[in-house]
Amino acid sequence: MKRQNLVVVGGGSTYTIGMIMSLVAEKEQFPLKSITFYDTNAERQEKIAKATEIILREKYPELDSFHYTTDKEEALSNADFVFVQIRTGGLAMREQDEQIPLRYEAVGQETCGPGGMAYGLRSIGDMIELVNDIRTYSPDAWILNYTNPAAIVAEALRREFPADKKLLNICDMPAAIMVSYAGILGKDVFDLVPEYFGLNHFGWFTKILDKEGNDHTNTIKRAITEDGFIPEDAEIANDPSWIHTFKQVERMVTDFPEYLPNTYLQYYLYPSQMVEKEDPSTTRARQVINGREKRVHTLADQIIEDGTTENVELEVDIHGRYMIRVAASMAYNNGDIFIVMVENNGTIANLPDDVMVEVPAMITNRGPKPFAVGHISTFYKGLIEGQLAYEKLVVDAFYENSYEKALQALTLNRTVVDAPRARQILDDMIEANKDYWPALHASKQVVTNQ
Incomplete structure (x- = not known):
């Protein structure tokens, strides 16, 4: 099994240490020769990178090399895979994205509504430049993009790079939801096979099967409405905002019981309620700054100070595992099924061909092979068409x-x-x-x- 050269763009992200722990956990499925971090913010990256050096020394001795840099040519040359997780404007601009709409009693959220538009308009130019740079230095590398708002970014990249078949936009939210489904069923998340349709952060699970073909959809619906629904992925399980978000799924399933919703649909179905619960002085961005960012930086500081990971608790989360499993299926032609973003081309029969939809696909070394969804009914089609028009107008x-x-x-x-x-x-x-x-x-x- 060939070992891969991986570049992580956005090495200073607060998600990076979780990504590294996922690479450690998945090293039999996705073995690596080298890891390189690339970030334009040297100070932010250095702290995460120094902690990562210690983690890899202790937990990934098979790795030939690890280094980090702010030089794009050095970082992006000779890559097999590039994982992209950038945030143009950082958390400071995210806070603006969330506060401004709330002044006018509109939803303030980083990927939905006005906040998503602002974040998208900042992200598009940087993503286009980055993909061009990757193609300059590693023309055959697979690019897996996690950058939000993924729907708007994917639409822009579709227009800019229509012939690039090794560029894939993905999101871990469907998988994070499925972690909770797996908890209900007492199964591993990767033993579940979803049927799903929609746009990024705007979709529905129509069925949840296991690999033996058993349908667990009604069991999950019943558990949600009778027992409630909680986040179980390590990264979000104890986060009050995410706990409240998953609680909203119970209401959505009660109001619209046909399918299981993506959690982000709460912002579109209940916008007034979402505004009422928000405080502009303590937006989600501020919670992340005071919560996850502080926690990750404190963790990194302790690892660096101790020179070991023995005194900290490191966790694997779905954010990293999902991207890595998708990459492994590409690298080794596994044919595993994951929910990803693809150009429609008839997948959802009554939507235009040239839109980026989020659906299950078989992941191969020739790219994703989406499964046909067929026609969708009026309610879902109407919602999707309005959201599609918004996304296209932003681009x-x-x-x-x-x-x-x-x-x-x-x-x-x-x-x-x-x-x-x-x-x-x-x-x-x-x-x-x-x-x-x-x-x-x-x-x-x-x-x-x-």
């Missing part, structure tokens, strides 16, 4: 530097709806992002002065 706004397209996008989005409110939010977001969107900022001035 149009990026390429055209169009204030009008951005305003249309926000007005369409179910978390906003009201046109005057959409304009207020957009104007504030353009001002907050003027260093990231100078052309859109200029476009706004033109519109204002007309």
